[in-house]
Amino acid sequence: MFISKLTIIGVGLIGGSFARALRHAGLVGKVTGCGRDVANLETALALGIIDDYSVDVAEAVRDADLVVVAVPLMAMGKIFAAMRPALAPHALITDVGSVKACVIEAARENLAEHFPRFVAGHPIAGAEKTGAAASFTELFHQRRIVLTPTAETDKQALHQVSEYWLKTGANVIEMSAEQHDLILAATSHLPHVLAFTVVNTLAGMQTEEDVFQFAAGGFRDFSRIASSDPQMWHDICLSNPQAILSIIESFEQHLHQLRDAVIQKDSHRLLALLRHAKTLRDKFVG
Amino acid sequence: MFISKLTIIGVGLIGGSFARALRHAGLVGKVTGCGRDVANLETALALGIIDDYSVDVAEAVRDADLVVVAVPLMAMGKIFAAMRPALAPHALITDVGSVKACVIEAARENLAEHFPRFVAGHPIAGAEKTGAAASFTELFHQRRIVLTPTAETDKQALHQVSEYWLKTGANVIEMSAEQHDLILAATSHLPHVLAFTVVNTLAGMQTEEDVFQFAAGGFRDFSRIASSDPQMWHDICLSNPQAILSIIESFEQHLHQLRDAVIQKDSHRLLALLRHAKTLRDKFVG
Incomplete structure (x- = not known):
């Protein structure tokens, strides 16, 4: 259950709030951030949301127990492809995209052997502000998180990712991506x-x-x-x-x-x- | 400028708030309510919004200096027709309908010789609550009131009605009904x-x-x-x-x-x- 290393790719409102919530719950050792916007990563570091960061996806996910992908929908595929060679065999991967079937397709294609430990998710917790500075621990309290497992999804991986979301204060719902x-x-x-x-x-x-x-x-x-x-x-x-x-x-x-x-x-x-x-x-x- | 008798036909949120605002401004002697819902009129009476009421339109408008028609759009025509025989020659008439060309047509046809003293208006001040009990003095503060005079509208009548709306705290705008x-x-x-x-x-x-x-x-x-x-x-x-x-x-x-x-x-x-x-x-x- 304890996450020695959590990697957040895209440390914005959603990614940042997830890291804050799990740290607040005492479930996380180190949090590594990743993204293209170094100023935003520095902000996240200064705010204590992350402990270190890398702009290199493979480096960021190395040895991670849980990787949260919180990047724009159209960037998902290449992020999955970039992390694949560096992922630990036990690593869980989840995302927070607003559309699920397309992300699952991108994950199936690009995560390959890691795909069974990918659990697609969507927290229904939009807000008008963006960026690490807008993130806060309670963002997911009482919000719905939809998880959309596939037939290939590992049951234990689904259970674990579901537990982590519950620890953020969210209500977890499962349904098909469609x-x-x-x-x-x-x-x-x-x-x-x-x-x-x-x-x-x-x-x-x-x-x-x-x-x-x-x-x-x-x-x-x-x-x-x-x-x-x-x-x-x-x-x-x-x-x-x-x-x-x-x-x-x-x-x-x-x-x-x-x-x-x-x-x-x-x-x-x-x-x-x-x-x-x-x-x-x-x-x-x- | 002083209104010895103000008649409000339809003492709801808008009609009631108009009466409250003019009374608050010290511009009104007696306020007479009119409507079909006696329970609502009793509420308006108990709240001091009106001083008396009648369910008969002609009786309600007799001797009135200003008549405000705040009834549903499709009831306007028959209200105008009912008040016509009882209106004083100097009486000003205005309405608060959300559509203006159709109200002007109904007024032209049914108010006849009184039509020049009819000034069509629309306070852009919707609210979700209805009825006399929901009315309040400040409803029109900083809100827009659109007046839509016609070529036949008496200039002095337009000026007077505009002044009354200004006294409610509203901003008055003139444009064509179209x-x-x-x-x-x-x-x-x-x-x-x-x-x-x-x-x-x-x-x-x-x-x-x-x-x-x-x-x-x-x-x-x-x-x-x-x-x-x-x-x-x-x-x-x-x-x-x-x-x-x-x-x-x-x-x-x-x-x-x-x-x-x-x-x-x-x-x-x-x-x-x-x-x-x-x-x-x-x-x-x-």
């Missing part, structure tokens, strides 16, 4: 796509500045997620295209139901659609 | 339509309950406006159909740009669309 990617496409990726698109729609109007003057109140909350990191959302869109395109299509069908009720002045139908939405939101989201 | 309805369609009506539709889209998935379990964080803010009053939004959709259908069409064009970038794996285009949205939101909404 199920995860579908649910997240609906509850996270679709709302982000719509929020980005609403802002672009308003920007396309002739009276852009006038329009944004009135974009207060409900609009502020509604569009907050359009201030998220474009590069991260670019990666998510291109990493989960099938589920995202499918949910966009379904969304448009529902939008057309409402639109057609307006066109046809179908008062009864329109009210039913709006009531259904309000009832469900009040019931499930609160 | 401009108002277009801007609100984009910044308020479209986001509401999308939020209602997202919830209905998630509800249409096979794993409805699973899905809503993950509908936290960003989704909670994004979809909050889907908890708004369905009847009110039904009225808004059917009262501003042209602008709403037009902005839905524009939204879909922008959505298809993003969707097509995903389909074509056009990384450069996708990133540009997301960056554009983030930049504008950060700049204009904050």
Whole structure:
């Protein structure tokens, strides 16, 4: 259970908070950081999140008991490839990517013989800030962590990674990568796509500045997620295209139901659609 | 300037707060409430928001210097018709409806000779609570009130109504009803339509309950406006159909740009669309 050496690749909000939480739980000996941004690694060092660091992935993971990969989705493959030759035979590997099927594919291909000890994960704990300085011990308290094991995943590895997440204060849920990617496409990726698109729609109007003057109140909350990191959302869109395109299509069908009720002045139908939405939101989201 | 008798038709959050604010400013003698919900009128009476009430519109507006109509959009026409025979020749009339062109049409038709003293208005001060009990003196502080006079509107009536709104602490803006309805369609009506539709889209998935379990964080803010009053939004959709259908069409064009970038794996285009949205939101909404 005790981790003599923990390696965090990508010491940002998520990676940094994971290291803090496990250290706080007394489960970690040494924490080694790895990343491309040396200034961020120096910050992590100064804050005591990590004990040392390397910009070389193979060097960073050598002798590690647990490696956490917290890098952008599209960088996962080459990180896995770079660590493979240096991984200890017993090393556990996990990640925190927002899309899971594509990460599992990248891991299967690039971790090869280490793939059974790779446990794909996604902490549903976004926050607007980024970087090691934004990390904190309690980030995962009461948050959901989804683990998406495959048929090849070693049961003991899954159990161990699950235990570590529980020690951060999180609730661990298991499901298939496909199920995860579908649910997240609906509850996270679709709302982000719509929020980005609403802002672009308003920007396309002739009276852009006038329009944004009135974009207060409900609009502020509604569009907050359009201030998220474009590069991260670019990666998510291109990493989960099938589920995202499918949910966009379904969304448009529902939008057309409402639109057609307006066109046809179908008062009864329109009210039913709006009531259904309000009832469900009040019931499930609160 | 002093209002010997103020009549509020619909003593809810907006109507009640207007009465409280003008009374607080020392501008009002007697406040008469009017509405269909007697329990709400009794609450308003007990809270000192109104001094008396009547469920009869004509009786309520008799001898009033200012009449504020704060009823659902689709009830405006018959309220105007009911008050017409009882209005004093000098009476000012204003409303607080979320759509303006349709209210102006209803007023022109039903207020007839009183129409020049009707000043259409919309306080951009929504809140989730409703009813007299939710009203408060400061609701309009620093909020925008849009007045949409017509060519027939009496200049002195416009000036007076504008002064009253200023006394509530609001900022008064004038524009045409058409401009108002277009801007609100984009910044308020479209986001509401999308939020209602997202919830209905998630509800249409096979794993409805699973899905809503993950509908936290960003989704909670994004979809909050889907908890708004369905009847009110039904009225808004059917009262501003042209602008709403037009902005839905524009939204879909922008959505298809993003969707097509995903389909074509056009990384450069996708990133540009997301960056554009983030930049504008950060700049204009904050």
